[in-house]
Amino acid sequence: MKGSSVVEIVLRSTRVVTPEGVGPAAVAVAGGRIAAVHPHDWVPPRAARVADYGDAALLPGLVDTHVHINEPGRTAWEGFATATAAAVAGGVTTLVDMPLNSVPPTTTPAHLAVKRRAARSRVHTDLGFWGGAVPDNLAELRPLHDAGVLGFKCFLSPSGVEEFPELDDAHLAAAMAEIAAFDGLLVVHAEDPDQLAAAPSPDGSRRYGAFLASRPRAAENAAVARLVELARRLRTRVHVLHLSSAEALPLIAGARAAGVRVTAETCPHFLTLTAEEVPDGATEFKCCPPIREAANQEALWAGLRDGTLDCVVSDHSPCVPELKVPDFGAAWGGIASLQLGLPAVWTAARDRGHGLADVARWMAEGPARLVGLTGRKGAIRAGHDADLVVLDPEAGFTVDPAALHHRHAVTAYAGRTLRGVVRATWLRGRLVAEDGRVTGEPTGELVERAGAGVAAGPSALAAPPDARDATEPAAASKEVTPT
Structure with missing residues (x-):
């Protein structure tokens, strides 16, 4: 076509x-x-x-720039086929894959090539990739940028997997200076390691309150302050991932008003779930930073209303069910929600007086702008890709984990009644999902950063590596993944 x-x-x-x-x-x-x-x-x-x-409403296909697909290396947790099937069933037409928890992580151009080969002909959405910024790959950042990654992710505290270590102060400054030199984008898991080390440990506890105390707002606030100051000094474009602490919003707003190039996102689970409702032992609700109290949630909604928060993305980060043990200290951190983000956010947004245009701005236009895809994605506009989602905004449904397309039937939304049923999803003019069913074979293409060359569709990629290289899960770390 x-x-x-x-x-x-x-x-x-x-x-x-x-x-x-x-x-x-x-x-x-x-x-x-x-x-x-x-x-x-x-x-x-x-x-x-x-x-x-x-x-039924016709919205632009959603753009989700925060997804852990885990392939290759940990495909037992998720994978390109299952993640992208869940996405189109939920109205998401473009994903950007995080550089961890795959093995290898996306920290060199060679590792990026492995990712692209693993994705070939397996994706139902269009798909881009983040590169990773880790202590030993400073020299790889510009080559990764030139190879087409949409930006770089780093951690300020331990990531939970040994192959993706965090950046200390010196490494962070060096990475930000290098990325600023080619006007790239750094996206940051912002929790301060010293604040986390000083907090009480949740090890051995089934109580959500113990886990919440172990990831205090002060850890996010301190990390954001550190990031803003470096961005001010080095003039780097930075983006705060999965903001949970509403106390950091005034700092972000003030920095932006002063000309610092900082943006921020939040996630459906922070906008729709509260700490007060998490049962003991229910580690399907565990993520880092954590779901906080209802009052904090309302302040996040205020940040969306006033534009301090730029977008809402899933941070879909599943694992095998056996890692979700009922001990909040030992359980793997991450919430599986890729297929449910649109109805979850619409349910809560509608209750607060927001309209469909707001949801489209937060979940399609904002993420597309973040990664430089506004010329193709994120809006129903002449010249854009025909990525469209049909939503019945008045219809409701009860979440059945078995009906979801992501690999494992684990989600914090199980049994919750949501409003907004996705009736159909179109990707570049093709019907790819209808009434929860994925239609046809994968037709997604790989998306590169504008200026990196022509975006490579699946037919332009090399043959996939040996199946064991692409899909055999590595031994899981025993640490907790802050996603």
Whole structure:
């Protein structure tokens, strides 16, 4: 379909969410891209296929820039096929894969090539990659940037896997200076290691309160302050990942007002789940930084309303079920939610008076802007990829983990009633999911940073490595992964 100027498909709805607002429209698709957004009663060419979704809303396909797919190396935890199937079933059309917990991590161009080979012909979404910034790969950052990664992730405290160590003060400053030299982007797991070391240990406890005390807000606040000061001095573009502590919001807002290039995200679980409701031993709720109290949650919503928080992304970080032991100190940290982010956020947003345009801005436009994909993704606009999601915003459902497409039936949303049912997902003009079913073979393409060359589709990639290299899980670390 690429290159065609003939309208092949028209998607019609009385509620189309565009940058100009929400209203009736007909979206014409040609060659996998949006050719035009017409009035609702526009008469399409005779040969065009028409999909009329009535009063169901038509939103841009979501862009999720924080996903741990874990392939190769820990594919028993997740994998490209299962993660991307869950994504399209939930209305997500573009993912960006984190550089850990795969083996090898994405810390060199050679490791990036392994990732790309592992993803070949297995992805139902379009897919980009983060590179990693670790203590020993300073010389690899520019080559990774040139190879097309969308930015670099680092940790300020232990990551939980030995192959991806954190950056101390000196290594952080060096990485930020190097990334600033080519105007790259550093995305940061911001928890201060000294604050964490001083907090009480949750080891051996089934109580969520013990775990929450072990990851205090002060750890996030101190790390964000450190990051902002370095960004101010070195003029590096930085992004705070999965912000949980609302106390850090004024610092981020003030820094941005002063010209510091800092952005921040939060996650559906921080906006929809609260510490007060986590049962003892329910480690499916464990993530780092943690789900905090209801009052903190409302302050995060205020940060979304005033624009301090730029986007909402999943931080989907699953593991094998046996690592979710009921001890909050020993259990693996990470929440599996990739398929549920849109209904979870819509449920909570609607209760607070927000509309579909807000959700599209937080979950499609904002993440696309973060990784430089606004010319292709994140909006229903002529010239963009025809990535579209059909949402019935009034319909509700109860979460059944067995009905989810990610590899293991473990989620903190089990049994929760959510509003907003994804009826269909279109990727570049192809119907890829309908009513929870993934339709057809994987047709996703790999996405590179703008300026790194032509983005390579699956057919342009080399053959995958030996199956054992791509899929055999490595021995799991016994440490807890802060995602």
